[in-house]
Amino acid sequence: MTMLRVRNLTVRFGGIVALDDVSLDLNRGEILGLIGPNGAGKTTLFNCLSGVIRPDRGSVYFETHSLTYAPPHVRAGHGIARTFQNLQLWGSMTVEENLMVPMDALGRRNTFSDALYLPFSSYAEQASAERARAILHVLDLSRYRNTLAGDLPAGIQRRVEIARALAMRPKLLLLDEPAAGLDAQETSRLAELLHAVRDRFHVSMLLVDHDMSLVMRVCDYVYVLDFGKLLARGRPDAIRSDPKVIAAYLGEESKNLPGAVETLAAPARHEPPLLEVKGLAAGYGGLEVIRDVELSVRRGEVVACIGPNGAGKTTTLRAISGMIRARRGHISEDTLRLVSVAAGHEVDITDAFELFPKLRERRRQQVGTLSGGEQQMVALARAILSQPTLVMIDEMSQGLAPTVVRRLFETIRLFREQGIAVLLVEQFVESALDVADRAYVFEHGTIGMSGAAAELRRNRKLVAGSYLGSAADAPAMVAANGNGHRPDPALMEVVSVRVPPKLKRALEQRAESEGRPAGAVVVDLLEKVDQQ
């Protein structure tokens, strides 16, 4: 039975048609996938469905109601809940409070009886708190119940977003890129979670994601959008082999280029490295996120930094580029000049357009109005134009369509051909190792392993993701928020805490004997101290 019926939806932003005559049906109990290149209008469609923007034309029916012009909270009342791609948790409230808002917004609650703690409100309060606890338990979030949502690592925040949406007792759940920033293992756990949620809470879902392994595994039916238009729809396996979809979105299966590394003219080893980092330590607030980081990049070399979420890769990049200050250690003098590329350099722009044909169409548009993927392309194009000797790229594939990701990786190859060195932080281990000459594997804030990319690739454990463990579960989030300063949640990935060596050894032994990450043990201990 059709639950959600979308007809001829059209949305224009200025001159750009973000959604063009899109129709879509979703049946009760179904998980519907929505895929498409960046800028295809997926998030716009979500915004129309949840009422955040109004369509210029078209209609939305949910069950028996016409919701085309209903405000968001009315849709919520009918049972449509959503999560946000750019994490919109209420950061200064605890996780439990985050879950209670949607619960009691739906019940008829009165401001004044709430403030007076009248019996009716107290009773409702207790009921809400209990349900919140139940949902947190199912999603394995119980231990964060009293943590401020803004202090959690991004991966956990995504899960809390799902929990919060479920707290509304939704009939339809709109999930906007729930797997963004998750590694392979976390993604597969998310897939299990979504199935469990459907079975336990009887929720239908509409899912947007770029991670095809998730979409193919979870969805019953898939819609493909391109340029705001419906390109194709069908069962996942049919979509996977649909030539139109392959051309627009999936791209050809990547042919591994094992020769790439060998064909590279070996950089002169005696030449001093372009970038040399020794004993680097950096962090945010009271936390030290990375320590003893040693790495080097030679002229024309592509170096990848891989490792689990929160191992300190991005922080290292930030410290090298000067966005945060290094606490200890040495970054070779040369770098500073290399990073500050001359501004206003006049270079032939056609190079960039050849690489990114889509940019040519949008060249008169303001960059701020481009979609995430397009902005990423502009950033890379700008990198090429300024002809640097070293480019540092942080998580460029996050939130991008597979075709775009592939093209971006090809760009990196192009960089190398032009003799530009690249320092790359990447979640997609395999793709990163494909283009890189060497790689550093980050673990708990320092470098655990390094070597030639070809060698590391042979390490099956590493590539399969099992070695890269599940650091997102190790929430060493003892942020020192004493001064009320709240660090940017995007910066607050999982971090490691500096502890005396003796204590550290004891912790590690305990973690080993219990078979859990050390961070989890630390948190448990801290919680015990709190309770005493």
Add this chain to the structure above:
Amino acid sequence: MTEFAAYTIIGLSLGGIFSLAALGIVLIYRTTGVLNFAHGAMGMFSTFVAWQVFYGVSHPFWPAWLATLLAVIAGLTFAAVMGLVLELAVFRWVRTREPVVKAVITIGVLLALQSAASLIWKNNQYHLPLYLAPQTATIQVADVPIGANYIVIVVAALGLAFGLGAFLRYTSFGRAMRAVSDSPTSASLWGVPVNRVSAVSWMLGSLVAALAGILITPFINFDTTSLTLLIIDALAAALIGGLVSLPLTVLGGFLLGLLETYPTIWIQSLGFPRLVSLLVILVVLIVRNPRGFAVAAK
């Protein structure tokens, strides 16, 4: 008809002042992300410095043009230094904070400057205005005499608007300023001297504010509060330009000047122009933001 023409002239020159004040606000907002509520107060303080030089320091036997020149130079120099000091001592340290926090800081600046001025020059006291052109000089257009001071204002506003626009568009430093206004972090990674850009913006913005303050003295009740409160008209003009566009800001300033002047033909009220500027602000904000909060939510 001549009455109408006279009001038009007053409106245009008032509009010229609004444009000038608004230009400074837009400049600072674009390059540093600070919406400067203290803009009027900064202009006021520099204007009083010029006033002090004109009436207090310069010798009565000096020719008027020399005294005026000295006063203007002193006021503008002071303004530039004040802008630089504010940037170095205050706004450099809050660059990464939310826009609202920075705006509240400017309220602190406003309060401090306002009180300091009223301490030095006494509030609610009549001060003789400064005239850039001779007070009585007029130019006859058709049969309407136009005071030279009015013309100076309109010319200064238009000239500065075009000058600033050209500076931002065609010089490499102007491009750097625009890059900073889009994204300070990435601009700094790309080698744009962010510190220098924001220092220059504050100096320029403060300078323009001082110019607006000096030019406006003949037209208003010249005391500390009225100049500080010029901010609301300037903000209205800046909002017409969306806090971004220089040409629209200037146009908005002139439009607002006329809108505030014409009603005074019929309504003799000191407060009524404030209502006009509030209505302009409301209309602009609602027309410019038709999709409501969806756009703001981004």
Add this chain to the structure above:
Amino acid sequence: MTSRLAFRILLALVAFAVLARIPVGFDVGFKFDAALAVIWAFGLLSLVLLTGYVGQISLCQATFAGVGAYGAGMMVSSLHADYAVAVIAGVAAAFVLGVLVGLPALRLRGITLAIVTLGIALVFERYVFQDHAFEWFTGGSGGWRIDHATLFGLQMDSSTHLMGAYVVLLGLFLAVALLMVNLHDSGAGRRFRAIRDSEVAATTMGVNLTRYKLLAFGMSAAIAGLGGAFYPLVAGSVSPQPFWLFTSLQFAAIAVLMGVRYVPAAALGGVFMAVVPDVLTRFGHGTFMGHAYEISYDWFQIAVGVLLIVQLIVLPDGVWGDLRSRAARIWSAAAFLGARRVKVA
């Protein structure tokens, strides 16, 4: 939950018992300061609700207080109503204006809302409170005097009424403050804070933005108006000057300075705003090394401005917030040491 409520009520009662006695031995001027401190504290408390809880900026809180003052003053002087009725009328007028000001806030936020409320404050100061078009109501720029009033039949003229007004104000303030603290942790408070942290998430999770934003503006204006409504009683007159734009700006500055998210910070700020300038002007003159000096009110405002700037750079959570987190840190350190001692033993 109920034990926490009982604790808070007890705390409020103790505070009332202590604070009500403080001005007793002082002269009329300090009694006036004490009453004024509570009036300003209401203004700051209104910002704790509006900015601290709901995240909406307002630079016209003094305007709401002024509307409360004019409304109450009008009832007393033209209709000779009992002051209790006058206060209710003043609060109602402020509530209505608050809801009206909340209307643009449905579309705007942050800086743009600050600009609009600044405009509103200026329109009221320069036009509504002063212009001859409204003179029948406001008495023009001079305002009017209120010579005698009765509160619940109790005569309140001469200078002795100041203590009475102060005690009533204090009681009301503590009651409202208690409600505000409760509100923070209640369901409605969570919805308010959800709007503060992310509006788009709040509305898609079922919070009716229109209703809660207007409610917040109305409640906030009513709180400011409640303080303002007592102003004619305390000062014996109504005039535009106490409610002009700079008072609104001071409200914003001092609320942020003290910690805009915390109810006790409002009380702290009220005392700061009323007592410090008076003490400065009273004792701040004399001769220093042969030079006569005099500290005027302007010095107070300079200090507010400079302190605000410094605070926003070094203590983002305000004075009260900083004290609170320091206390919490000492507390947890003590708890940690205590736990270790237990382990050792």
